[in-house]
Amino acid sequence: MPDIDVRINGIRYQDHVEPRLLLVHYLRDRLGLTGTNVGCDTSNCGACTVLVDGTGAKSCTMLAVQADGTEITTIQGLAGGEGAGAPEDWHPLQKAFNAEHGLQCGYCTPGMIMSSVDLLQRNPDPTEDEIRHGLEGNLCRCTGYQNIVKAVQAAAGELRAAGAPGAVVGGQS
Amino acid sequence: MSKIDPEEIVEEIEESGQLGHPDHHVPLVGQAPRRKEDARLVTGQTNWTDNIQIPGLLHAAVLRSPMAHARITSIDVSAAREQPGVIAAFTGADLQHHWAGGLPCAWPVTPDMKQPVHLPLAVDTVRYVGDAVAVVVARDRYAAADALESIDVEYEPLPAVIDLEEALTDATLVHEDQGTNRAFDWPFEAGEVDATFDAAEVVVKRRYFQQRLIPAAMEPRAVVVAPIAAADEYTVYSATQIPHILRVMLALVTGIPEQKLRVVAPDVGGGFGSKLNVYAEEAMALILAKVLGRPIKWTESRSEGFQATIHGRGQIQDVEIAATRDGRVTGLKVQLLADMGAYLQLVTPGVPILGAFMFPGIYKFDAYRFGCTGVFTTMTPTDAYRGAGRPEATFAIERIMDDLATELGMDPIELRRRNWIEHHEFPFDTICGLTYDSGNYEAATDRALELFDYDGLRREQAERRERGDRVQLGLGTSTFTEMCGLAPSRVLGSLSYGAGGWEAASIRMLPTGKVEVVTGSTPHGQGHETAWSQIAADALGVPFEDVEVLHGDTAVAPKGMDTYGSRSLTVGGIAVVKAAEKVIEKARRVAAHLLEADERDLDFAQGTFSVRGSPEASKTIQEVSLAVFAAHDLPDGMEPSIDADSVFDPENFSFPHGTHLCAVEVDTETGFTRIHRYVCVDDVGNVVNPQIVEGQVHGGLAQGIAQALYEEAVYDPEGNLTSGTFVDYLVPGAPDLPAFVTDRTVSPSTTNPLGVKGVGEAGTIASTPAVINAVIDALKPLGVTDMRMPASPERVWRAIQEANASGGSAGQAATGTTTLTAQAGPEASA
Ligand code: FES
Numbered sequence A: 001m002p003d004i005d006v007r008i009n010g011i012r013y014q015d016h017v018e019p020r021l022l023l024v025h026y027l028r029d030r031l032g033l034t035g036t037n038v039g040c041d042t043s044n045c046g047a048c049t050v051l052v053d054g055t056g057a058k059s060c061t062m063l064a065v066q067a068d069g070t071e072i073t074t075i076q077g078l079a080g081g082e083g084a085g086a087p088e089d090w091h092p093l094q095k096a097f098n099a100e101h102g103l104q105c106g107y108c109t110p111g112m113i114m115s116s117v118d119l120l121q122r123n124p125d126p127t128e129d130e131i132r133h134g135l136e137g138n139l140c141r142c143t144g145y146q147n148i149v150k151a152v153q154a155a156a157g158e159l160r161a162a163g164a165p166g167a168v169v170g171g172q173s
Numbered sequence B: 001m002s003k004i005d006p007e008e009i010v011e012e013i014e015e016s017g018q019l020g021h022p023d024h025h026v027p028l029v030g031q032a033p034r035r036k037e038d039a040r041l042v043t044g045q046t047n048w049t050d051n052i053q054i055p056g057l058l059h060a061a062v063l064r065s066p067m068a069h070a071r072i073t074s075i076d077v078s079a080a081r082e083q084p085g086v087i088a089a090f091t092g093a094d095l096q097h098h099w100a101g102g103l104p105c106a107w108p109v110t111p112d113m114k115q116p117v118h119l120p121l122a123v124d125t126v127r128y129v130g131d132a133v134a135v136v137v138a139r140d141r142y143a144a145a146d147a148l149e150s151i152d153v154e155y156e157p158l159p160a161v162i163d164l165e166e167a168l169t170d171a172t173l174v175h176e177d178q179g180t181n182r183a184f185d186w187p188f189e190a191g192e193v194d195a196t197f198d199a200a201e202v203v204v205k206r207r208y209f210q211q212r213l214i215p216a217a218m219e220p221r222a223v224v225v226a227p228i229a230a231a232d233e234y235t236v237y238s239a240t241q242i243p244h245i246l247r248v249m250l251a252l253v254t255g256i257p258e259q260k261l262r263v264v265a266p267d268v269g270g271g272f273g274s275k276l277n278v279y280a281e282e283a284m285a286l287i288l289a290k291v292l293g294r295p296i297k298w299t300e301s302r303s304e305g306f307q308a309t310i311h312g313r314g315q316i317q318d319v320e321i322a323a324t325r326d327g328r329v330t331g332l333k334v335q336l337l338a339d340m341g342a343y344l345q346l347v348t349p350g351v352p353i354l355g356a357f358m359f360p361g362i363y364k365f366d367a368y369r370f371g372c373t374g375v376f377t378t379m380t381p382t383d384a385y386r387g388a389g390r391p392e393a394t395f396a397i398e399r400i401m402d403d404l405a406t407e408l409g410m411d412p413i414e415l416r417r418r419n420w421i422e423h424h425e426f427p428f429d430t431i432c433g434l435t436y437d438s439g440n441y442e443a444a445t446d447r448a449l450e451l452f453d454y455d456g457l458r459r460e461q462a463e464r465r466e467r468g469d470r471v472q473l474g475l476g477t478s479t480f481t482e483m484c485g486l487a488p489s490r491v492l493g494s495l496s497y498g499a500g501g502w503e504a505a506s507i508r509m510l511p512t513g514k515v516e517v518v519t520g521s522t523p524h525g526q527g528h529e530t531a532w533s534q535i536a537a538d539a540l541g542v543p544f545e546d547v548e549v550l551h552g553d554t555a556v557a558p559k560g561m562d563t564y565g566s567r568s569l570t571v572g573g574i575a576v577v578k579a580a581e582k583v584i585e586k587a588r589r590v591a592a593h594l595l596e597a598d599e600r601d602l603d604f605a606q607g608t609f610s611v612r613g614s615p616e617a618s619k620t621i622q623e624v625s626l627a628v629f630a631a632h633d634l635p636d637g638m639e640p641s642i643d644a645d646s647v648f649d650p651e652n653f654s655f656p657h658g659t660h661l662c663a664v665e666v667d668t669e670t671g672f673t674r675i676h677r678y679v680c681v682d683d684v685g686n687v688v689n690p691q692i693v694e695g696q697v698h699g700g701l702a703q704g705i706a707q708a709l710y711e712e713a714v715y716d717p718e719g720n721l722t723s724g725t726f727v728d729y730l731v732p733g734a735p736d737l738p739a740f741v742t743d744r745t746v747s748p749s750t751t752n753p754l755g756v757k758g759v760g761e762a763g764t765i766a767s768t769p770a771v772i773n774a775v776i777d778a779l780k781p782l783g784v785t786d787m788r789m790p791a792s793p794e795r796v797w798r799a800i801q802e803a804n805a806s807g808g809s810a811g812q813a814a815t816g817t818t819t820l821t822a823q824a825g826p827e828a829s830a
């Protein structure tokens, strides 16, 4: 079995993995990082989205071996502070999804937020249309997307005001 | 070891300041405090069923039939048992003796309804693609999935039964032992129907189709069973909407005594009706845990889910409406053919019956005939999908009102005004025997028209028509109502449903003055933790943050009827109010005792009991809670508890309503439809949390619009589901939906103390006909008069071509199977 050496949410892991093991199953089943969800088996839903070297990627379309040498951030590594607990430490997108009611059941939310991080890195001031198209690969069955769009807009404003590009690579320490 | 001194503890708690008077409790009902649920959901600290890890956990994988209808001539799992990591493999025959009963149908709508036995694992015949035939248990999910490939099954194919009308001929029987594919006939009649139609000046007759839909909650189904097999005790974790009902039903299916089963619905990622069921895999996981004595997990793959989780809708609707020339509706006839799929699941037959009461919508007339035939087919079983019977009914009435308006040359909104129940007529007894308690269709419609700029859009439409623009504009209306808040138990009984419609709540006052609210209503996205906290905080006068809402676990919330039919707030929320009232009454007795006052002289406000006339003599409810915990000085004979349980059984349904207006742009060359403007004004009575209400409306709209424009479960003639992934089954993404304009009018319900109505299904129920009416309105000048759903670009394009081919005045539908002859009355030939 191949070895991988990967940094996830700031922590380094070295593991033997089966060549066919999907990254999302490595995260969930091996590391217990169950914040990242699986919503389909055809790479359509985006529930599994994480950042790989800072760029949004569907972790169900990647093998764990392909993550070798990368830095990965999952929803569980997005907030700052200790233990990613307190609301004041949340990433502006996490805060905005809460404030704007951008989630109901919350199953799509980790993927939706990680895709939004990626989107705002590339386009810090997106129009509504650009947000809708930017999140095209993420399905939500609950919200009708309206409040997700609002949340992304609000977070974009917040990030611009703070002068931060919203970039998160390899988790915050 | 120092001795514990209760007095000291009491003092410490008192000094901690936790029992202080919350002087200004600002009312929370009507506000939108941040949702409590979100902390775990936005940080990924969730507890989905598939997250659960237990030492020794084994994984189950299910082999499913690739055939729609076949006899299993041989099945061999022995090679699978030899695969590495495989613990066991079973066929249907292997497990057959473990079932005390089949999977349940709790709604025998008629005494002679056909109810074929539905075993969790098929034994000799498969009846839909996805029917379970064998199960493998292995060390991990990969090994289990691999081993399925070593199972040998031989099938002798039988003809698939896909077409509903053909199914009725009984040429091929889905269940041979039943002798017919006709599951039931359910009739209803009120008024002089034949005489009304004979005398009618205008009769419009239509056939509408409700395509099958796939609920597709984003969290796939999953179940984990943790056994203590030696004691025959099991904890079942399931991604379900109904832990309480599931517990009863699993006891019946497996014969494991109910008290030995604990059912937990952890975080559940959406349901929309699809998790309102008792599924084969839940029963199987339980029996596997019993047989193997090991914890078992099964998680559905999305592709499995498309086949093996219930579908929704699936009806052919023959509808006739009678009216006078000046636009007064006099009667309605509805005949449904409802697709049950291969088996009757939990409430399959009840879904169209629920719809029976909603075909009259918001209109007044004196003659109504309804009939529904349920028919078995070799497709995935259908059951409740968001709205369950009511979207189908609303579609039919709102579509035929538009068709009638066209027939009469009348504006569709004017026709509705002439027929709807007027505000001053509430409460109103409908032709179906329901009493609509409140509503204001005038106000909702006026507000919607204003927000929509109806007149402006009509002008623009006329201009585009005049110019012959390639992109035409169409306006669609839906003035809907629905019955929700299921339901008065007596009514459910009269409809032969197998259970009641009550809901339970308990309130526990903790020694530190904090509050636990236990609810029997199980959320999966609706925000109960927030809304129930608002209700309890207001009722008890305690801070929002001090309330913890517990749910979804039969050991924690032992009594409940769970979540479906927009019932949580109107039934479960009221139970919380009632429980709080009981807590306050008990606390009042203690407060009076402590204040040496008469109970009748105590006022309770802002969480504080004070003596009328001398407000400085007071006790907060938190102080009372601590005093009760200590129990040192209670009224004689009083139990040391002010906790309270309540079970609320509603006296009526609730009847939200609203006016939805949709403007679409249809590209007449490509057939592509885009929603240009969507305005809805909903009346859901009083509102506990406007942000949550708005969110429910948005999500509901998305699903209703999806039925109109995008989604359809398609089967080929062999019975294969050809729309079996998100690639072929178009759950809309963000770019596929518009920004909605929403507003509300408020006609409080008069039958519950909060004045609330349900909101979970409103958007879905209302929006589908608004969109389709708009599409047809756009294409009317081209001769298009009907449109099958979903109105995909191809369908729209074909409809335009067909209308063109028949001279621009054809009443022919997109698919050529729609009957569209307007049966005009004597002097009104179409
Ligand atoms: S789980 Fe990765 S895209 Fe659906």
Ligand code: FES
Pocket: A102, A103, A104, A105, A106, A107, A108, A109, A139, A140, A141, A142, A143, B218, B269, B270, B525
């Ligand atoms: S919030 Fe439920 S799927 Fe998006």
